[in-house]
Amino acid sequence: MIKNYIWDFDGMLFDSYPHITSAFLKALADFGIEADYDEAKAQLEISYATAYAYYGAGEEIRERHRQYEHDYGLRPIAVPFEHTASTLAAIVASGGRNYLYTHRGHESTYHYLNEYDIERYFSGGVDSSMNFPSKPVPDAVEWICGTYGLDKGETMMIGDREIDVLSGKNAGVYGCLFTRKENVATAADFIIGDIAEVTEVKP
Numbered sequence: 352m353i354k355n356y357i358w359d360f361d362g363m364l365f366d367s368y369p370h371i372t373s374a375f376l377k378a379l380a381d382f383g384i385e386a387d388y389d390e391a392k393a394q395l396e397i398s399y400a401t402a403y404a405y406y407g408a409g410e411e412i413r414e415r416h417r418q419y420e421h422d423y424g425l426r427p428i429a430v431p432f433e434h435t436a437s438t439l440a441a442i443v444a445s446g447g448r449n450y451l452y453t454h455r456g457h458e459s460t461y462h463y464l465n466e467y468d469i470e471r472y473f474s475g476g477v478d479s480s481m482n483f484p485s486k487p488v489p490d491a492v493e494w495i496c497g498t499y500g501l502d503k504g505e506t507m508m509i510g511d512r513e514i515d516v517l518s519g520k521n522a523g524v525y526g527c528l529f530t531r532k533e534n535v536a537t538a539a540d541f542i543i544g545d546i547a548e549v550t551e552v553k554p
Contacts, residue, residue, distance in 0.1 A: 353552060355501045356442055357476070357492060357519065359510030360453035363529055364439075364546075365463060367429035368392055374419035375402065378412050398514060399454065400485070421459055431467050434547040439472035441550055450495050451476030452508065452518070454485060475499055487517030492524060509549055513537055525554060 361367045372392040379386050384406060394402035403413060419425060439449050449472050453460055457480040464470035476495065477483060483491040496503055508519025509527040516526035516539045527549065528539035535542065541552045 353505060353507050353525065353554065354447045355450065355499075355506040356447060356549065357450045357452050357495060357506065357508045357524070359508075359512070359515045360451060360455050360460060360463075361429075362396060362511035363432075363509060363515070364435045364469075365429045365431050367463075368396055369427040370425060370429040371395055371420060373425055373427065374422065375416050377419050377425070378415035379406060379408070381415055382412055384408075384412075396512065398485075398512070417456070421456075423462065429463060431463075431469065432546055434545060436467065436469050436472075438546045438549060439469055443472050445550075448474045448499075448501075450474060450499065451478070452486075452491050452495065452515075453477070454479050456480060486512075486514040487521055489518055489522035492518050492522035496522065496524065504554075507541075507549075507552070509543075513539075525552075527552060 358364055361371065372388060372395055375391055375395060376386055376388060386406060391402065394405045442449055451473055455478060457478045460478050461470060477491040483494065492508055495501065496506060503523045507525035507527050508515060509529060510516060511529045516528050516537060519526040520538055526539045527541040527543060528537050529543055529546065531544050543549055
């Protein structure tokens with residue numbers, strides 16, 4: 352039985368990639384680089400590192416991207432997916448615990464969690480300020496399990512990217528992929544198409 356849920360943030364709990372992509376395109380444009388929205392979004396959804404390498408984005412562009420990500424008025428804004436709050440609440444109500452593992456910075460992560468009143472459903476987690484190696488390296492998941500005393504056989508990492516799944520699998524916990532695509536090649540133990548489905552997962 353799954354009791355501990357480790358969540359990715361971007362593209363998992365929040366529909367934030369449109370905002371992230373707009374911020375990235377704005378940063379690229381500042382340095383004279385034109386990019387297609389859909390292509391940039393697809394690269395970012397793989398990982399920031401992939402997108403930065405694809406567009407040859409050096410540290411100046413990366414820093415500008417981070418600055419624009421913190422412009423919470425930049426449209427479109429990041430918002431929770433439809434069943435994010437209700438699913439997190441249901442897990443807590445049933446005696447489970449939620450944790451966060453995101454590459455997003457601490458300030459912006461908790462800005463959104465507090466803005467939508469869902470920070471209260473989390474028992475802890477990891478963000479980029481803690482300087483763990485990036486996914487799929489398992490160090491952060493290992494740290495969460497060790498710090499909060501989680502039984503790995505009762506713990507699952509959930510995210511919208513394969514690197515999320517692998518960061519969990521590499522740490523010895525279950526991996527769950529959130530996607531609406533069909534016939535996806537994945538190492539995930541489970542696949543869900545709606546956040547609410549996660550409470551129905553049974554190993």
